[in-house]
Amino acid sequence: MLNVDEILSLPKLGKDDSFTFGCNRCGSCCREREDILLTPLDLFKISKYLDKSIPDTLADYCEMYEGRDSKIPIVRIRPREYRRTCPFAKKEGCLIHSVKPAVCALFPIGRITNMYTDEFTYFMQPITCGNKRQTQTIRQWLSEYTMLEEESFTVLWHQKAGEISTILREVYNKHTFNHDAINSALLMILYIRYDMDVDFVQQFTANCAEALQIVEVIAAEA
Ligand code: SF4
Ligand code: SF4
Numbered sequence: 001m002l003n004v005d006e007i008l009s010l011p012k013l014g015k016d017d018s019f020t021f022g023c024n025r026c027g028s029c030c031r032e033r034e035d036i037l038l039t040p041l042d043l044f045k046i047s048k049y050l051d052k053s054i055p056d057t058l059a060d061y062c063e064m065y066e067g068r069d070s071k072i073p074i075v076r077i078r079p080r081e082y083r084r085t086c087p088f089a090k091k092e093g094c095l096i097h098s099v100k101p102a103v104c105a106l107f108p109i110g111r112i113t114n115m116y117t118d119e120f121t122y123f124m125q126p127i128t129c130g131n132k133r134q135t136q137t138i139r140q141w142l143s144e145y146t147m148l149e150e151e152s153f154t155v156l157w158h159q160k161a162g163e164i165s166t167i168l169r170e171v172y173n174k175h176t177f178n179h180d181a182i183n184s185a186l187l188m189i190l191y192i193r194y195d196m197d198v199d200f201v202q203q204f205t206a207n208c209a210e211a212l213q214i215v216e217v218i219a220a221e222a
Helices: 004-009 040-050 054-061 102-106 138-143 151-174 179-192 200-221
Strands: 018-022 062-066 073-077 109-114 119-124 131-137
Touching (some): 040 054, 040 200, 054 062, 062 179, 102 109, 109 151, 131 138, 151 179, 151 200
Antiparallel strands (some): 018 131, 109 119
16 A cells, blocks of 8 residues: 555646556456455445345445544455455456445545545556556546545545544543444444435435534543
8 A cells, every 4th residue: 555655756637637547357456455445335335236234234245443543443345365355356357346445446546635625636556457558537537436426425524534533532542441332333323324215425414423423422521
């Protein structure tokens, strides 16, 4: 994974800038992976596509841990033991191709979110895979997986996760708490408790407000 200095040194791209890359569908980027993180929206979309409940998708394909720095629950795809391969990688391709997680849909493009201006900057990751037979704009690349429509969610997710994380880090620095109980509550509110037939962003906005309220109460009582 690139560090911040490496990312900042790469040429930046706007939505109407072009880049040259074609995917050979070799599947290498689905192996040796332990870093396919899922946002609440990824999890919602994948569950809906697989016609599973969110808890079943979590149990069948994911694992959760507490973010080392953020202190909020992080959900990632649980790789298979063999070659640490993503469980959605099949001979014929990605089982959830049309709803693949944002991190997969963007690749090999990386994205930097400016929380204050709601603007995104893109960069091409230094990769050795693929071919040079296809040139497209960033906008065209993002359109293929509805990544443009998800930008407002992405800004909201970063903002709210940042607010919750700031409060939790302060509280955990000063007091001893049962992290498991707080992680379980936040996992439920932020990732799990959604009605699959109701607009996701509307529910997510309400759930974030509730999660924020809970950590504020914890901070006040600490
Ligand atoms: S979700 Fe699909 S594209 Fe992403 S790592 Fe798994 S198989 Fe590959
Ligand atoms: S993105 Fe690269 S590594 Fe992944 S399948 Fe395409 S060519 Fe292979």
